[in-house]
Amino acid sequence: MAKPSFQVARLPGFSTVAMLAFLALYIPILTLVVYSFNSEISMGEWGGFSWKWYEKAWANEAVKDATLRSLNIAAFAAVISTALATMAALGTTRRRVFKGQTFIYVMINQPLMVPEIVTAVALMILFGLIKTVTGVHGLGYLILAHSAFCIPFAYLPIRARLEGMDLTLETAASDLYASPWATFRRVTLPLLMPGVIAGMMLAFVVSLDDVVITEFVKSAGQDTLPTYMLGQMRRQLTPEINAISTGLLFITVAMLTAFFLLTRKQD
Amino acid sequence: MTTQNAIEARNVVKAFGQGDTAVRALDDVSVEIRQGEFFTLLGPSGCGKTTLLRLIAGFEMPTDGVILLEGQDITYLPPNKRPVNTVFQSYALFPHLTVAQNISFGLEMLGKPRGEIKQTTERMLALVKLEEMASRKTSQLSGGQQQRVALARALAPQPKVLLLDEPLSALDLKLRQAMQIELKRLQTETGITFVFVTHDQEEALTMSDRIGVMSAGKLQQVGSAKDIYTRPVNRFVASFIGETNFLQAQAQGNKARLSSGDVVDLDAAATGAVTLTIRPEQIRLADPADADALPATVTNLVYFGTDTHVHLALADSTEVVVRQQSPSTGDSGVVMGQKVGLRFAPGAAQVVGD
Numbered sequence: 337m338a339k340p341s342f343q344v345a346r347l348p349g350f351s352t353v354a355m356l357a358f359l360a361l362y363i364p365i366l367t368l369v370v371y372s373f374n375s376e377i378s379m380g381e382w383g384g385f386s387w388k389w390y391e392k393a394w395a396n397e398a399v400k401d402a403t404l405r406s407l408n409i410a411a412f413a414a415v416i417s418t419a420l421a422t423m424a425a426l427g428t429t430r431r432r433v434f435k436g437q438t439f440i441y442v443m444i445n446q447p448l449m450v451p452e453i454v455t456a457v458a459l460m461i462l463f464g465l466i467k468t469v470t471g472v473h474g475l476g477y478l479i480l481a482h483s484a485f486c487i488p489f490a491y492l493p494i495r496a497r498l499e500g501m502d503l504t505l506e507t508a509a510s511d512l513y514a515s516p517w518a519t520f521r522r523v524t525l526p527l528l529m530p531g532v533i534a535g536m537m538l539a540f541v542v543s544l545d546d547v548v549i550t551e552f553v554k555s556a557g558q559d560t561l562p563t564y565m566l567g568q569m570r571r572q573l574t575p576e577i578n579a580i581s582t583g584l585l586f587i588t589v590a591m592l593t594a595f596f597l598l599t600r601k602q603d
Numbered sequence: 604m605t606t607q608n609a610i611e612a613r614n615v616v617k618a619f620g621q622g623d624t625a626v627r628a629l630d631d632v633s634v635e636i637r638q639g640e641f642f643t644l645l646g647p648s649g650c651g652k653t654t655l656l657r658l659i660a661g662f663e664m665p666t667d668g669v670i671l672l673e674g675q676d677i678t679y680l681p682p683n684k685r686p687v688n689t690v691f692q693s694y695a696l697f698p699h700l701t702v703a704q705n706i707s708f709g710l711e712m713l714g715k716p717r718g719e720i721k722q723t724t725e726r727m728l729a730l731v732k733l734e735e736m737a738s739r740k741t742s743q744l745s746g747g748q749q750q751r752v753a754l755a756r757a758l759a760p761q762p763k764v765l766l767l768d769e770p771l772s773a774l775d776l777k778l779r780q781a782m783q784i785e786l787k788r789l790q791t792e793t794g795i796t797f798v799f800v801t802h803d804q805e806e807a808l809t810m811s812d813r814i815g816v817m818s819a820g821k822l823q824q825v826g827s828a829k830d831i832y833t834r835p836v837n838r839f840v841a842s843f844i845g846e847t848n849f850l851q852a853q854a855q856g857n858k859a860r861l862s863s864g865d866v867v868d869l870d871a872a873a874t875g876a877v878t879l880t881i882r883p884e885q886i887r888l889a890d891p892a893d894a895d896a897l898p899a900t901v902t903n904l905v906y907f908g909t910d911t912h913v914h915l916a917l918a919d920s921t922e923v924v925v926r927q928q929s930p931s932t933g934d935s936g937v938v939m940g941q942k943v944g945l946r947f948a949p950g951a952a953q954v955v956g957d
């Protein structure tokens with residue numbers, strides 16, 4: 337061998353450890369999915385395959401209501417955060433390196449670093465204040481809160497895409513009589529699109545399963561799917577929850593697959 | 604008829620950075636590029652040739668000085684307002700557009716009518732012989748084809764001046780030579796002024812009407828290929844274009860005494876310590892007994908196929924290289940250590956500045 341190299345994969349017990357890690361990751365999910373098809377109510381016994389709990393969840397008005405609210409919030413939050421993240425990404429990459437750049441990155445990605453519970457309490461206090469002063473209620477507060485913490489998730493793939501983009505293309509567009517706006521619309525944006533869509537989907541998924549901030553910010557009757565499930569758990573644990581979780585899992589996996597396909601190297 | 608200059612740069616300075624660390628990429632450059640000519644900016648990397656091109660394109664603004672396009676001041680005009688197009692070194696083709704869409708981009712941005720856009724695009728496709736590729740994505744093309752799309756895209760809006768930034772450097776030798784001929788043909792057919800940037804002296808010599816040789820942010824000499832090769836103004840130009848011998852001498856009128864003690868004729872009168880340049884092909888080997896010939900000894904022979912370089916030492920061991928066409932036998936007719944005489948062609952020895 338020309339150069340002796342250290343490879344983790346060659347260490348004794350590597351495959352065992354890897355296997356255990358994968359089991360730890362997937363056994364719980366697998367259990368959840370399997371028991372969502374259990375016809376018995378108790379986790380203790382297997383009563384045979386059944387769609388019962390899916391039918392029950394589907395017929396449950398409260399679940400339907402929470403699901404629609406979740407999708408509604410996630411859609412708005414994804415669009416708003418992606419629009420803001422795109423601007424932030426353009427602002428932080430389409431220029432020479434500037435003083436305080438790292439500071440700006442940290443500022444933009446704040447939701448990834450500040451403990452979520454702190455943001456949740458802070459938002460609850462601030463929004464509570466606004467609600468009492470203005471008397472305005474509604475879903476807007478949740479959308480606003482979700483938009484804010486989704487920004488870094490939308491920002492990161494967009495920035496990655498921008499950084500991989502050849503700046504000369506924009507120079508070439510301006511050389512070919514394109515105004516700055518036309519350059520953005522005809523060259524930058526179309527090339528950025530996979531990053532934008534990926535960012536939007538990531539934001540959507542992150543919004544969809546948020547519990548902590550939603551739990552603190554929501555008013556009465558504003559349950560999203562995850563907070564509804566949390567509420568149910570306090571009462572009685574039925575496989576209906578398993579069925580809903582499996583549904584949520586399915587949506588998330590579908591979205592993340594699409595995210596992967598879009599961010600994968602093209603051309 | 605007085606022909607207007609296509610481009611004129613007056614006392615252009617471009618400094619990067621500030622204060623003590625500032626670098627002058629262009630240091631007081633003035634140049635006139637005539638209408639319809641193939642003008643080449645030639646120089647080593649970092650000499651400022653690309654910076655000058657970028658200033659003409661409008662991608663950067665000069666620190667000082669003025670740039671005129673057909674007599675009009677365009678110094679601070681943004682690139683999209685200048686009737687000047689660029690062929691980029693990396694081609695910079697739009698990957699999300701087809702070949703035809705790339706070519707029509709500039710026309711669309713100019714707001715030309717649809718019919719005209721279609722017509723011009725087709726004409727351009729024909730000009731660069733890519734009719735069959737019109738609906739392909741640019742990533743499906745070879746390097747040479749991409750190069751031609753870049754050319755067609757820049758020519759389509761019929762710019763007053765076409766700027767080419769080392770467009771051939773990414774191609775292999777055979778393709779490069781074919782493209783040199785192609786470029787010259789396009790320039791003649793369209794009649795558009797070409798400003799071509801390169802570090803390749805051969806490229807410059809074969810294509811250009813005139814060449815501007817640059818070094819260290821300054822324009823060293825402007826002239827035709829022949830002017831620059833046969834009458835270099837200074838040491839840099841003489842050594843950058845082709846190969847040459849430099850000899851130190853004391854000049855007195857039309858004669859100069861070399862450090863070896865030999866006396867040679869000059870093409871122009873000079874006095875004092877001078878540097879002479881003599882091209883290797885301007886020296887012939889002669890009989891050592893010849894009274895007019897400089898005595899020398901063969902120190903090395905290097906065979907290049909068409910030519911053989913004969914390295915020689917004068918009486919004080921100053922080195923001189925002579926280029927001889929290789930005879931059909933490949934044998935140069937001299938051997939190492941042989942004593943020979945050197946004869947300079949008339950006007951071959953020229954005084955150059957530093």
